[in-house]
Amino acid sequence: MALTAYLGLSLWILCGLIGLAILTFLSLAMVTKIITGEEQLIYYHHEIGIMIMATIFLKIINHPILPYLDITILGIGTFLFCGRVGCLMVGCCHGRPHKWGVFYHKEHADAGFTHYYLGVRLFPIQALESIWVLMLVIVGCFMVLGRQAPGEALAWYVITYDIGRFIFEFARGDPERPYHSGFSEGQWTSVILMIAVMWGELAGLLPFHLWHITATAGIVLIMTAVATNRKFRSSGKHKLHNPRHVKEIADAIDKISSSVSAKAIITDGHTAQDVIPIATTSLNIQISTGAIKDTVTHIDHYALSYQNRSMTEETARTVADLIIQVKKLSGASRLITRGNGVYHLLIKPHNEGVKRWASTL
Known part of the structure; x- marks a missing residue:
């Protein structure tokens, strides 16, 4: 409100924009x-939707667009600052x-x-983004006041x-967001919006700044470099650490652990073993789980x-590190193989004796 009054803009139009923003947000x-069956609030969807509706509204009532969009985007940023704290x-x-x-x-x-x-x-990461947005809004307010x-x-x-x-997305760990070609929806949207602003500046629709063009080109180059590096790395660690794949590992272990037949019990040198269920992730990683135990030793x-x-x-x-992480396993761990491409992760709880652990292996 204060910025609007300072610029001599209409408070009534600002109220109309606020009402339109709320309506767009709820819609x-x-x-x-309705589409996904889940309640999701995706910041970029609302930012883009509100800015488009505000532009259409201002065009219809024949008022200057950019001064009001400056105020609108700073209001959206303020809302995001509070939202990330939440x-x-x-x-x-x-x-x-x-x-x-x-x-x-x-x-x-x-x-x-x-x-x-x-x-x-x-x-x-929510706190970091919140602080980042707050700084941007403060600078933006000084731009308007100046x-x-x-x-x-x-x-x-x-x-x-x-x-x-774009950078913060690399640190996000929530598995719900979609990915394409190794980058999240948020990263793709960031690049697209930066290119849109660059196009607007080159077309004379927005004030031109060379560093905006340079920054956009830099992000595109970073994206290309990351994609190229991932392509030529044989391990594919970024795919393994993708939040969606981490969720698949956690769900796979929960699924096979819930079955009694997932246990291979070794007692006094005799094995009683049913068909062991195996879960497979989207990266074709197979996981099975069981236990090795006798009267004094238990090894996952x-x-x-x-x-x-x-x-x-x-x-x-x-x-193995991801399994230990998502299952919150504690104790001594060992990864062994017989050279056939199959690895065995063995976890001995802290309360098991080291001597017994060594002799079991």
């Missing part, structure tokens, strides 16, 4: 729920496991938090937010292999 949320509190849009960060608990899982990360320290050309704050916010968002056992080729040790170690 998009409802349509998304994300941090409830656990949505969370980061990946990290040596320092935040924990989430059962009440968060009951509200929709990723269950296999309960008690796991996660990088607070009476810079209409569209300056709009272009500034879109370019700088999208740079940050996970067999890892590829469905159609031999597994490398690097891949096996990556998958």
Whole structure:
């Protein structure tokens, strides 16, 4: 309101834009729920939808577009700043496991938090994005107060937010968002919006800044370099660590662990073993689980292999680390193989004797 009055813009039109933004927000949320069957709030969808509707509204009433879009985008940024604080509190849009960060608990899982990360320290990417957005909005407000050309704050916010968002996405760990060619929907949207702003500046629709063009080209080059590096790396670790694949591993272990026949019990040298169920992820990684135990020893056992080729040790170690992470396994661990492309992850709880562990192996 204060910025609108300072620029001599109509408060009535601003109120109309606020009402339109609320209506657009609710409509998009409802349509998304109808299509997907789930309640999802995707920031970029709402930013784009609100900006398009605001542009159409201003065009219809024949008022200057860019001054009001400057105010609108800063309002959206303020809303996002508050929203990401809320994300941090409830656990949505969370980061990946990290040596320092935040924990989430059962009440968060009951509200929709990723269950296999309960008690796991996660990088607070929501807080980082919130701080980033706040700084951008403050700078944008000074641009408006400094009476810079209409569209300056709009272009500034879109370019700088999208740079940050593209980078932040690498640290996101929530599995719900779609990926294409190894990059998240948020990253693709960031690049597309930056290119749109660049086109607008080259076409004279927005104030031109060479660094905006350079930044856009830089992000495209980074994206290309990352994709090229991934293509020529044989391990494919980025695919293994993709949040969706991590979820597949967690779900696979839950599925096979729930079956009694997933247990291979070895007692006094005699084996009683049913058909062991095997779960396969979208990357053709096969996982089975069981236990080796007698009267004094219990060792959790996970067999890892590829469905159609031999597994490398690097891949096996990556998958083993993910299993330990999502299952929150503690104790001594060992990864062994007989050279046939099948690896065995053995986990001995802390309360088992080291001597017994060594003799069992």
